[in-house]
Amino acid sequence: MLGVVINGGDTAQPGTALLIAAAPVGKGRLIDASSVLPTLAAVPPSALTGTPAATVVELADPLDPQTVLTRIRAAATAEGPLFLYIAGQLQLDRKQRLLHLALARTSPMTMRYTALPWHWLAAETGIRRPGTTTVVVDLVADADAWQHIASRGLGLGQGIRLYGRVTPAPQRRGAASPDYLKACAAIWRSGARPDLATLHEQAAARAGGEQALLLAIGTPPPRRVAPPAGAAPVGTSRSEADPQPSGDPHPAILAAAQAGRHAEAAAAAAAWEQQELRAHGPGSVQAIHWLEVRADLARLAQDPSLSCELWMAVADARLTRQQTTDDPDVEGAVDRAHHQWEQIRDLPRARALAPALVRLRRSVPGRQRGALQVLQRRLESLHAGPVA
Incomplete structure (x- = not known):
């Protein structure tokens, strides 16, 4: 019609x-x-x-x-x-x-x-x-x-x-x-x-609508919308042009994740990341920060493959910004990606993420001696049989 x-x-x-x-x-x-x-x-x-x-x-x-x-x-x-x-x-x-x-x-x-x-x-x-x-x-x-x-x-x-x-x-x-x-x-x-x-x-x-994800690109920062009884409030995203910001969004996002509302927390963080990408561009410290937040939220949601992927993206973004391979922020991102990769129990997914992680480990060996060798040995075991 x-x-x-x-x-x-x-x-x-x-x-x-x-x-x-x-x-x-x-x-x-x-x-x-x-x-x-x-x-x-x-x-x-x-x-x-x-x-x-x-x-x-x-x-x-x-x-x-x-x-x-x-x-x-x-x-x-x-x-x-x-x-x-x-x-x-x-x-x-x-x-x-x-x-x-x-x-x-x-x-x-x-x-x-x-x-x-x-x-x-x-x-x-x-x-x-x-x-x-x-x-x-x-x-x-x-x-x-x-x-x-x-x-x-x-x-x-x-x-x-x-x-x-x-x-x-x-x-x-x-x-x-x-x-x-x-x-x-x-x-x-x-x-x-x-x-x-x-x-x-x-x-x-x-x-209303329990678990609803509210989308608001171009509005004030994340805050609690007062919904009817039984509805789950969620955050909205910040407008760079808004002259009156509503406060720090991090506590509300973390509280949602700790309460088990992982989808809500991830959506709010993704909205903030998109806002910073528009305001400051890809590779900006502001956008990278929210990429880090999303990586840690994936960890809290017990999604190690997504967390590993996001931490690798953080490392690549920082290296693209010409941060050195021994920069603590770069090392920390690779270390976290490595740790999350070791938690993956989905064999095909672990294998798929391994080449990018090995590439990063070769560039960023980190402070832990033998990290690359540990990674390679575990990768060999993945090809040999099920994840332990």
Whole structure:
């Protein structure tokens, strides 16, 4: 179903809103995505874009990823503000480990041909002028996609504002409801026109949702949103331009990890890393710091393979900054990567990470004598049989 609504008014730099509601048909459906469209359709188009004139395009339960891509591409050519509202479910391609937005005909076996790769969306919106694109999502993630987002985040690139929430697949039978976007619509229909950051907080509080990951790129620093009883509060990410920061995010992130809310902690740290990447660039000390935080959070979550991979990335980033091989920070990163590698019990994964770790150990022998020889002996034992 495709509908187009054009709101009259000032035609100078009108806004464009693209409403996408997508989920598989049948038992693979995790969210009743299209149920949000009538609610959003009742909202004045100008509220969806914040402009006097607005074009609104609806795409409900699309079948073909190329159709969705064409609509996104057409919307991205608009010169005025662009808002994408997406309700649906995320799944992970098992072969390439890439996120996809599931469409009506998507199944685990056909995902690569019937779902929209998330990086297509990032590529089409990434060519727009920074600050002109806002993406608001209400998504459910299957188990694999949930773990992927928790460790790597759900960014769309520099200059794109991202608001919304991602929730894990419901444990009970039945599809989840896009209550976050419905709450946004209810707020607008009441006549209120809050700024995006305030709208996000109000909608998140109304929608609730235990374990929900709240996404807010371009807002104040991580802080506790006061949710309804039973909902788990999560952090949001900092805006470099915000003149009033809310305090140090580290205690809240650590508290979440220590309480067992590892996905929440990892997502908050990943959001901060993305913010520092945008503000200071790859390889900056600020971005490297949050990479270190993510590595240690993976350790706390008892994911040694991810922790090893992240600590190796830290070491490589510091070496790229021309830090010396005997720099304590470089040595510490390699030592931690080595230690986490030794905790891996997944034989293929340990073998896959070993060559990069051996390369680093040859460059950074560290203070512990014979570390490279210990690593090589253990690698030989991996090839000889199961991990001890």
